Amino acid sequence: MSHTIAIDCMGGDHGPSVTVPAALAFLRRHPDACVVLVGQESLIRPLLASFPADISRRCTLRHASQVVAMDEGPALALRNKKDSSMRVAIDLVKEGEAQACVSAGNTGALMAISRFVLKMLPGIDRPAICTVLPTMTGHVHMLDLGANVDCEAEHLRQFGIMGAMLAAAVDHLERPRVGLLNIGEEDIKGNEVVKRAAELLKDSGLNFVGNVEGDGIYKGDADVVVCDGFVGNVALKTSEGLAQMLSTFLKQEFGRNPLTKLAALAALPVLRRFKARVDHRVYNGASLLGLRGVSVKSHGSADAYAFEQAITRAYEAASNNVLERIAAKLAELQSQQQVVEESV
């Protein structure tokens, strides 16, 4: 079956000049996929002229008259921007015309509109933002990254289920290892919410590997790391800040004088390979999980390559049936719960 991705072409810092070429690159790499480009026709149409015929056939343009601003309040965007590119892209998923949507627009608005239009999956109280990070041994799915600032243990359990089903689907893992972000490996560590969440995750039927410390995220101690949105957001942004600082320092040292610049020249192929290995653009595209539809958020500053990765992430979630797997797991757990309750 071919899958169609609805793309909010107006979102992000660069709009169609980035999102449309990204869509072209994505379609080239995925010959079965289709896209709907949503946004202001007058801006998008001229960019399609260069598309080869076999790709144009898989590409529909859908005009939307409004744009959600990057700093617009989610409630206002929800109320006043019913013909925005973001809203129309999400509506297409709701109506079944697309199997996933992608936007580089404002996170709060994307979350609010996705939640309002698509609704929550039964058994999930709150949506979560899940991203992929590189590790020593591969990569890890981490959630939540900022949708929820005050979580209860039950929410963390639900994040574990959603993250595990996402990892199972897109990474084709039988039993993804689920870890709980904590400040020590022992059970007695952490705050009350985390301790209770560990108990719930132990009984969840998931492959729960216990507590993971901050450094364990990058060591590859788990395939899925669960945390509340405040902690997850701090961990993610701290990582971004540190990576930026180290990269700046490395550039400064190689640029210090003619001799060090010569050394940089000699080391260039190595430095390029290193850079490619930790290229944050590869990991662009955070999934909003817990909704009855696939909605993916790209970094606002994404370039065409990075935005293409976000489209690909949406496509992989749709084509690997992430939603169905989460829903099936929730139904399975609920029926087990009922059996337990009836037998008590």
Next chain:
Amino acid sequence: MSHTIAIDCMGGDHGPSVTVPAALAFLRRHPDACVVLVGQESLIRPLLASFPADISRRCTLRHASQVVAMDEGPALALRNKKDSSMRVAIDLVKEGEAQACVSAGNTGALMAISRFVLKMLPGIDRPAICTVLPTMTGHVHMLDLGANVDCEAEHLRQFGIMGAMLAAAVDHLERPRVGLLNIGEEDIKGNEVVKRAAELLKDSGLNFVGNVEGDGIYKGDADVVVCDGFVGNVALKTSEGLAQMLSTFLKQEFGRNPLTKLAALAALPVLRRFKARVDHRVYNGASLLGLRGVSVKSHGSADAYAFEQAITRAYEAASNNVLERIAAKLAELQSQQQVVEESV
């Protein structure tokens, strides 16, 4: 006035073979300082033989018959190890024979014993662990890093006061910029505790610069970053994990084949300078703040150079009157509070 540092020579992964040479290096660099080496005499005495006479004069050995194990429960260590090197070192501070103590031993035990022996400063409810991290523009003091897993807003205010007075004293800053770790820069971001803490910090008389995001720690957005111990610990360990991963990847790329190894040779002086700039050993030594005495925790795995930095940190806290500055600020704030209350 000369200052004396009590050193727990038995703590850490390596014991006297690291702590004693570190003490020697410290004394060489600080001709006014004295140390008391605390631990098993039979192990320490032989290492002192090589000390030059002018340094031996500033170095006392104090036998302690017990050692707190790295995995020992804090409560047990407190109850059963009254003649441990850690306990005796802290006792020396309490008795005024030393102005600060340093240990690479188990953090929980050091915190529990320091708190029991030294007691809390009036006006401080909970001690906090504060460390120094490198930034794009210099360095930052960050607290708490794990002493408190469930903080109230008032605790964060107190951490702000302690961190600011530490930065003022050791960095000689008139009005250190105090930031609150949060998941957005706007006032409306974050959980309830953080929002309330921001209000308290605004009214604290400190130079409060508002919310700092994870990446702002390394950008140098503040001189002091305040957070609860769970979040701080995750941010710190996540940073350690990421730095380790990047360093491993860089080594792997430079070690890939004879050509890349040649490039590594050409780049060696640059890579060495880069490494020196972000050498975590330079930042070793976390201060336990809020106590009526200076107690500094070194990484358990510290080598002699790293442990020397922790001794230096303790010495600088003592010689710059960090405790007196924190106590004076607390008294000043308390008297202002009384004036306000009386005038109401």
